[in-house]
Amino acid sequence: MSSHRRYATVMQAVLITEQEVSVSETDRPIHSDTELLVKVASAGLNGADLLQVKGNYPPPPGYRHDIPGLELAGVVVEAGAGATRFKVGDRVMGIVGGAAQAEYAIIEDAVAMRVPDEVDITTAGGFPEVFTTSYDALILQAGLTLGERVCVHGAAGGVGLAAIQLAVAAGAEVIATTRNTEHRDDIAGLGATVITPEEFANSGDYDVILELVGAPNMSQNLNQLRIGGRIVVIGVGAGARFEIDLRLMMAKRSRILASTLRARSVAEKATITKAMESHVVPLLREGRLQIHEHASFPLTQAPEAYNSFARGGKLGKVILFNA
Ligand SMILES: NC(=O)c1ccc[n+]([C@@H]2O[C@H](COP(=O)([O-])OP(=O)(O)OC[C@H]3O[C@@H](n4cnc5c(N)ncnc54)[C@H](OP(=O)(O)O)[C@@H]3O)[C@@H](O)[C@H]2O)c1
Incomplete structure (x- = not known):
């Protein structure tokens, strides 16, 4: 028997074949009792999608390997009998284990969030992954609080811009590193002090450092931490291994935290979703958080x-x- 879901009528979707993406017709997914079938309005791309295309980051069990996409926004067209939070016609967004980059996709009712009326649903699909990741890393894991000093490495990306906005909203002083000088003014406009990766070495002390680039930054991260400081590792695109001086960690009573979102259980994702609905989505509704769109493409232009x-x-x- 096939390891993925059963399918009924057809739809357009981004399909992975031989480590390339194309857009073709495929079967539409069928939801379970606790799931919603969503007509997708928008779906963000993430680094994990590129890894999945190259065969390096398979989705969790139950999701098709050949359709990428970790996040979506759209309108509910069918709801399982056990779906208690949302109904047909509701505008929802959220993180999914995979297969979001299609005309139709499945999301667990417990993991979906309402798209505020004020938010354009054709960009809302770029919200869930980066804001949930940043909120979980900075607030839930590192415990960032009012008046603390935080550095966001790799600040110009989707997670970086989300993290800066959340940290500013939380009342932190935010320093952001980017190697791309043309983005400095836009990042500063979010309320961060922007520095180059080279300037970071003399920029401490930090209570929290959000690491979105990877291992090459880690030794200097430990040097720049304040006593009791926390480093949260979320991205390792530039490398995953480094040598650590445990004496420095002991002296500073520092902590290194790290996590991924995708592999978590539905129950764990539902818990974060509730926290997002209480603390983050209201800021989006009020216009205090923005979804920064570098570029958008119709589904048919997925390769571009x-x-x-x-x-x-x-x-x-x-x-x-x-x-
Ligand atoms: N753990 C999780 O659950 C989770 C969730 C979401 C994302 N992630 C990971 O977190 C990272 C950030 O995600 P994202 O969506 O923000 O990705 P993104 O939009 O691609 O942004 C990455 C940023 O890092 C910069 N960067 C990359 N390599 C660098 C290097 N060697 N030195 C300096 N800057 C570098 C990039 O700058 P350029 O544009 O100049 O390359 C870009 O601004 C990715 O690795 C992603 O896979 C993890």
């Missing part, structure tokens, strides 16, 4: 969207939308 993401030099998200 993937090229745009892979080129680098982005400021924010690359988003696919269904016209």
Whole structure:
């Protein structure tokens, strides 16, 4: 028997074949009792999608391997009998284990969030992954609080811009590193002091450092931490291994935290979703958080969207939308 869900009528979707993406017709997913079938309005691209295309980051069990996409926004067209939070016609967004980059996708009712009326649903699909990741890393894991000093490395990307906005909203002093000088003014406009990766070495002390680039920054991160400081590792695109001086960690009573979102259970994702609905979505509704769109492409132009993401030099998200 096939390891993925059963499918009924057809739809357009981004399909992975031989480590390339194309857009073709495929079967539409069928929801379970606790799931919603969503007509996707928008779906953000993430680094994990590019890894999945190259065969390096398979989705959790139950999700098709050949359709990428970790996040979506859209309108509920069918709801399982056990779906208690949302109904047909509701505008929802959220993180999914995979297969979001399609005309139709499945999301657990417990993991969906309402798209505020004030928010454009064709960009809302760029919100869930980066804001949930940043909120979980900075607030839930590192415990960032009012008046603390935080550094965001790799600040121009989707997670970086989300993290800066959340840290500013939390009352922290935010320093952001970017190697791309043309983005400095836009990042500073969010309330961060922008420095180059080279300037970081003399920029401490920090209570929290959000590491979105990877291992090459870690030794200097430990040097720049304040006593009791925390480093949260979320991205390791530039490398995953480094040598650590445990004496420095002991002396500073520092902590290194790290996590991924995708592999978590539905129950764990539902817990974060509730916290997001209480603390983060209201800020989006009030216009205090923005979804920064570097570029958007219709689903049919998914290969161009993937090229745009892979080129680098982005400021924010690359988003696919269904016209
Ligand atoms: N753990 C999780 O659950 C989770 C969730 C979401 C994302 N992530 C990971 O977190 C990272 C950030 O995600 P994202 O969506 O913000 O990605 P993104 O939009 O691609 O942004 C990455 C940023 O890091 C910069 N960067 C990359 N390599 C660098 C290097 N060697 N030195 C300096 N800057 C560098 C990029 O600059 P350029 O544009 O100049 O290359 C870009 O601004 C990615 O690695 C992603 O896979 C993890």
